[in-house]
Structures are given as structure tokens and as C-alpha cells.
Amino acid sequence: MARIQFDKEKVLESATNAFWRLGYTATSMHTLVEQTGLKPGSIYLAFGNKEGLFRESLDYYAHQSLDNLEATLAQYNSVEEALPDIFMSFIEESCQSEYCSCFLVKSQLELTDQQTELRDHVSQQLRRVESLYFESFLKNNTESEARAKATSVMLHIFGIRVYGYHSNSKEQLIDALRLGLPWLSWKAEH
Structure with missing residues (x-):
């Protein structure tokens, strides 16, 4: 099986922006392909499916939000x-x-x-x-x-x-x- 090579953080950032702006239901695989630059097969191979990419996008957003909140509270x-x-x-x-x-x-x-x-x-x-x-x-x-x-x-x-x-x-x-x-x-x- 071929190994997928891409910048996962950039893909998650792009996918997060799409899901955030459009919502889970309205974000199509076509939109995700356009936004991330990945081919559909690469998305399925790397994330399982749209739901898997959505979960990782949520985790990515939550991690960033918590880091920002912790940094703010520390001030x-x-x-x-x-x-x-x-x-x-x-x-x-x-x-x-x-x-x-x-x-x-x-x-x-x-x-x-x-x-x-x-x-x-x-x-x-x-x-x-x-x-x-x-x-x-x-x-x-x-x-x-x-x-x-x-x-x-x-x-x-x-x-x-x-x-x-x-x-x-x-x-x-x-x-x-x-x-x-x-x-x-x-x-x-x-």
C-alpha cells in the first residue's frame, strides 16, 4: 500500500476551516478535496472517511483553543x-x-x-x-x-x-x- 505524504497540520487547518464555516453536513467530500488539496483516496486512507477527518479537525481546533486559553490565563x-x-x-x-x-x-x-x-x-x-x-x-x-x-x-x-x-x-x-x-x-x- 502506498504511503501518503502531506503536511497533516496544513490539511487539518484547511479541513477545520471548511467544517467550521460550512458545518459538518454541508461540507462535501468535493469541498474537502478542494480545500485540502488531497485526492479523495488520500483522505480515506489517512482519515478513514469524512467523519474521521471531522473528528481530527475538532481535535486540532480544541487543542489550539486550549493552548491559547492556557497562555492567556498564564498572563x-x-x-x-x-x-x-x-x-x-x-x-x-x-x-x-x-x-x-x-x-x-x-x-x-x-x-x-x-x-x-x-x-x-x-x-x-x-x-x-x-x-x-x-x-x-x-x-x-x-x-x-x-x-x-x-x-x-x-x-x-x-x-x-x-x-x-x-x-x-x-x-x-x-x-x-x-x-x-x-x-x-x-x-x-x-
């Missing part, structure tokens, strides 16, 4: 201090004309009951994000407080990522976050 004294800036970056993204939400959130909302394995895979990636918040909160909170705060943060992230499509008011989103998360270290410029 602050506490997660409570970091979160207002993190939320502000999400709001800024949602105000962009080409806003595309979060690949994990979009996938979670798109996948149907017939796609339970894929939905479970997305849920697992989202739990990894929540676990990172939970671990960060544990530094200054009890376990139950840390769990509740991590869940609250995820609820607000989902809210921004979904509601951001419908809201034209940056100030409205900021006011809602301040009201919903009064225990964060909000700065005057937020």
Missing part, C-alpha cells in the same frame, strides 16, 4: 481577572462582519440525534475547556464553587457564541455579562 494573577478580557475578545469577535462563532459550539448545535458519536466527541472537547476553567478556579475557590463558576462561564460563552449572531449591540452584551457574572474583576473599560 493573569487569577482566572477571575482574566475572564473579563477573554469575554471581551469573544464579544469583539461577534461584532465582526464575518463572525463564525466557535467551531465546537457550532458543531454541538448542528449535530443531530443520529450523529450521537460525533456529538459526544464535541461534548468531550467542550468538557476539556470547562475542566481548564474548573482547575483554574480551584486555586481560589472550594471544589463546589469552582465547578459552579466553570459551568457559569461555559453558559456565558455559549450565550455569546450563539447570541452574538443576533446582537448588534456590543454594550448590550457587556451589560449582560456584568449582570450575570458580578463576581468577576470587571475593569472600568469593560
Whole structure:
């Protein structure tokens, strides 16, 4: 059997962008071939099928997101201090004309009951994000407080990522976050 040679990271980046922009269902094999530059046989040989490539794209995106989140959190004294800036970056993204939400959130909302394995895979990636918040909160909170705060943060992230499509008011989103998360270290410029 011939061995496939390609830059896997570039292929995953291209596939991730296609799945992220179009969604799992609307991304055809033809689109993946165009976007990745691989032949259909190479995609099947390297990833098994479209679902396998989608899973690896989710993992690629989640890994990058977690690395970015860890790097951001490391710049602050506490997660409570970091979160207002993190939320502000999400709001800024949602105000962009080409806003595309979060690949994990979009996938979670798109996948149907017939796609339970894929939905479970997305849920697992989202739990990894929540676990990172939970671990960060544990530094200054009890376990139950840390769990509740991590869940609250995820609820607000989902809210921004979904509601951001419908809201034209940056100030409205900021006011809602301040009201919903009064225990964060909000700065005057937020």
C-alpha cells in the first residue's frame, strides 16, 4: 500500500476551516478535496472517511483553543481577572462582519440525534475547556464553587457564541455579562 505524504497540520487547518464555516453536513467530500488539496483516496486512507477527518479537525481546533486559553490565563494573577478580557475578545469577535462563532459550539448545535458519536466527541472537547476553567478556579475557590463558576462561564460563552449572531449591540452584551457574572474583576473599560 502506498504511503501518503502531506503536511497533516496544513490539511487539518484547511479541513477545520471548511467544517467550521460550512458545518459538518454541508461540507462535501468535493469541498474537502478542494480545500485540502488531497485526492479523495488520500483522505480515506489517512482519515478513514469524512467523519474521521471531522473528528481530527475538532481535535486540532480544541487543542489550539486550549493552548491559547492556557497562555492567556498564564498572563493573569487569577482566572477571575482574566475572564473579563477573554469575554471581551469573544464579544469583539461577534461584532465582526464575518463572525463564525466557535467551531465546537457550532458543531454541538448542528449535530443531530443520529450523529450521537460525533456529538459526544464535541461534548468531550467542550468538557476539556470547562475542566481548564474548573482547575483554574480551584486555586481560589472550594471544589463546589469552582465547578459552579466553570459551568457559569461555559453558559456565558455559549450565550455569546450563539447570541452574538443576533446582537448588534456590543454594550448590550457587556451589560449582560456584568449582570450575570458580578463576581468577576470587571475593569472600568469593560
